[in-house]
Amino acid sequence: MKKIVFFILCPLLFSLSACSEFLEIEPLETIVLDKFWNEEADVENVVAECYSSMQSQAVIERMMAWGEFRSDNVVGGTNAENNKDLSNIFKENINASNSFAKWGDFYSVINNCNTIIYYAPQVRQKDPNYTERDLNVTIAEASAIRDLMYFYLIRSFEKVPYTTTPFLDDNQKMDLAPLPFDAVLDSLITDLEKVQDKAVKTYSSTKPYYQHGRITQDAIHAMLADMYLWKQDYRNAVRYADMVIKSKTDDYQSVLDKMAGMVSTTDQMIDGFPLISDGNVTGRSYGTAATDIFGQGNSRESIFELIYMNNDQMLANGAVSTYYGNATTYPGLVKPAEFLVTDVNDEQYSVFLNKYDARFYENMQPVNGSRSNAGIAKYCCQSAQIGFNKVGDNVTVNPVYGSPYAESTCHANWILYRLTDVMLMKAEALVEMVTESADGTLSEQNDTLLGEAFKIVNAIQKRCSAADEKDLKRADYNSKALMQQLVLDERQRELMFEGKRWYDLVRRARRDGSTATLIGAVSKKGSSGGTAISSKLSRMEALYWPYHNDEMKVNGNLVQNPAFGSGEESSYEKTN
Numbered sequence: 404m405k406k407i408v409f410f411i412l413c414p415l416l417f418s419l420s421a422c423s424e425f426l427e428i429e430p431l432e433t434i435v436l437d438k439f440w441n442e443e444a445d446v447e448n449v450v451a452e453c454y455s456s457m458q459s460q461a462v463i464e465r466m467m468a469w470g471e472f473r474s475d476n477v478v479g480g481t482n483a484e485n486n487k488d489l490s491n492i493f494k495e496n497i498n499a500s501n502s503f504a505k506w507g508d509f510y511s512v513i514n515n516c517n518t519i520i521y522y523a524p525q526v527r528q529k530d531p532n533y534t535e536r537d538l539n540v541t542i543a544e545a546s547a548i549r550d551l552m553y554f555y556l557i558r559s560f561e562k563v564p565y566t567t568t569p570f571l572d573d574n575q576k577m578d579l580a581p582l583p584f585d586a587v588l589d590s591l592i593t594d595l596e597k598v599q600d601k602a603v604k605t606y607s608s609t610k611p612y613y614q615h616g617r618i619t620q621d622a623i624h625a626m627l628a629d630m631y632l633w634k635q636d637y638r639n640a641v642r643y644a645d646m647v648i649k650s651k652t653d654d655y656q657s658v659l660d661k662m663a664g665m666v667s668t669t670d671q672m673i674d675g676f677p678l679i680s681d682g683n684v685t686g687r688s689y690g691t692a693a694t695d696i697f698g699q700g701n702s703r704e705s706i707f708e709l710i711y712m713n714n715d716q717m718l719a720n721g722a723v724s725t726y727y728g729n730a731t732t733y734p735g736l737v738k739p740a741e742f743l744v745t746d747v748n749d750e751q752y753s754v755f756l757n758k759y760d761a762r763f764y765e766n767m768q769p770v771n772g773s774r775s776n777a778g779i780a781k782y783c784c785q786s787a788q789i790g791f792n793k794v795g796d797n798v799t800v801n802p803v804y805g806s807p808y809a810e811s812t813c814h815a816n817w818i819l820y821r822l823t824d825v826m827l828m829k830a831e832a833l834v835e836m837v838t839e840s841a842d843g844t845l846s847e848q849n850d851t852l853l854g855e856a857f858k859i860v861n862a863i864q865k866r867c868s869a870a871d872e873k874d875l876k877r878a879d880y881n882s883k884a885l886m887q888q889l890v891l892d893e894r895q896r897e898l899m900f901e902g903k904r905w906y907d908l909v910r911r912a913r914r915d916g917s918t919a920t921l922i923g924a925v926s927k928k929g930s931s932g933g934t935a936i937s938s939k940l941s942r943m944e945a946l947y948w949p950y951h952n953d954e955m956k957v958n959g960n961l962v963q964n965p966a967f968g969s970g971e972e973s974s975y976e977k978t979n
Contacts, residue, residue: 463722470902480738516549543598644829689761700816734778740928759870
């Protein structure tokens with residue numbers, strides 16, 4: 404008799420009252436197949452486990468490490484030198500024994516998704532209450548979660564084993580050969596396009612965490628916009644980004660319509676985009692958007708986030724607590740690079756455009772009033788209020804931060820996609836659609852593309868700017884190269900510490916066929932051995948991770964990334 408193990412945990416994204424409904428199976432034990440996959444509740448329990456697995460510290464810390472830690476945004480924080488694997492990331496001294504290169508938790512989620520897609524049609528035949536529409540929703544949801552996990556893997560390792568078949572029997576062949584980046588990416592896009600219309604568009608208002616905590620059509624469209632951006636199919640990237648933006652705009656417009664003309668200044672859309680205003684009515688205090696999006700979570704700008712219920716008895720976001728900091732240890736194991744911390748105070752403005760950008764103060768919190776040492780405030784601090792007192796050209800800034808979460812009870816949601824992320828995907832795609840003549844002049848059509856991209860960046864800047872004149876100057880960005888840099892820089896400012904920066908730099912390197920921009924960015928944080936790091940990162944293969952020794956041992960079809968030789972001193976032996 405076949406057996407398969409499912410670790411069913413209380414899914415944090417669901418309301419507390421619904422939690423028990425997802426536990427009416429045999430948790431943490433081997434489940435015999437003839438006792439399972441008989442009714443809709445069985446399917447829902449394994450779907451819930453997929454979300455719970457993504458919320459595990461092992462998965463979130465890899466999303467951080469793979470998407471953020473190698474970038475220019477972060478350096479080692481409190482006691483980071485005692486964590487060999489982490490400190491080696493900052494030195495670009497990564498080898499095949501580094502624990503952050505382990506991918507097993509991602510493949511566990513993938514296998515659960517494949518298993519759901521395999522068995523759910525059989526449940527449809529057994530349970531008359533599990534309708535064809537329910538089945539289609541399940542398959543769309545499981546497919547999207549699986550595709551998201553693979554998307555992380557190819558952006559991090561480039562070539563990875565890929566299968567849509569569940570592993571249910573020890574006799575199955577598991578040592579699959581890795582497929583190239585583009586082959587996997589094309590499969591993910593094809594899969595998502597097939598299921599997108601089957602996914603839920605809007606969950607009931609009685610399930611407030613489902614709309615942003617479970618896969619929806621908006622989430623799938625955001626993923627497709629992202630994937631097409633990596634594929635360098637910019638028209639489709641714009642098409643899917645527009646779907647998300649329109650959906651969010653329509654939703655918020657319906658809210659404004661219900662206000663019957665009683666719309667305050669801070670409730671209005673910003674240049675036609677449904678962004679949450681970061682400032683209050685007086686324009687002297689900022690932090691509203693930051694608190695809503697990262698402190699409270701589940702904001703109207705959210706598209707898909709992993710939700711950690713505000714209940715100390717439920718799973719906490721251990722990755723944020725450990726790496727970004729908590730009430731006991733702040734900063735955490737990582738902290739902002741010094742050039743970010745001093746950027747505004749020393750009037751360097753190499754990242755932020757001016758001292759009026761509230762995100763500089765919201766993203767980072769000084770430690771003991773230091774001008775050069777700070778912790779990451781985003782996610783681990785529950786609120787932010789940035790007071791700006793302006794008298795002529797003199798500005799006094801008074802940041803007040805909510806306390807970091809207690810060490811073991813961080814309830815910060817981890818955001819995978821939100822509105823401004825997708826808006827900036829569209830801006831990037833629009834710029835890449837521009838073709839300049841040999842003398843650098845632009846046609847009217849191409850100038851229009853740059854103008855649309857500029858409008859997006861300008862709106863995002865305006866919502867967090869305390870300056871009297873909030874608009875950027877369009878004339879300062881009158882070429883494709885200048886607009887490319889503006890969009891890349893705005894993604895850094897807006898999405899700082901959200902696990903996006905390294906992927907943005909790698910995507911740019913792939914497009915340019917050169918790692919020069921990436922090296923220029925990473926060199927700003929002044930890591931020791933800078934020359935050696937620059938030399939290592941000059942190889943495109945070095946932008947990805949090595950296969951871990953454990954994976955090399957069990958999968959004879961894996962060939963180590965050439966940037967990392969054959970592993971750590973060739974100390975492993977393959978087993979067949």
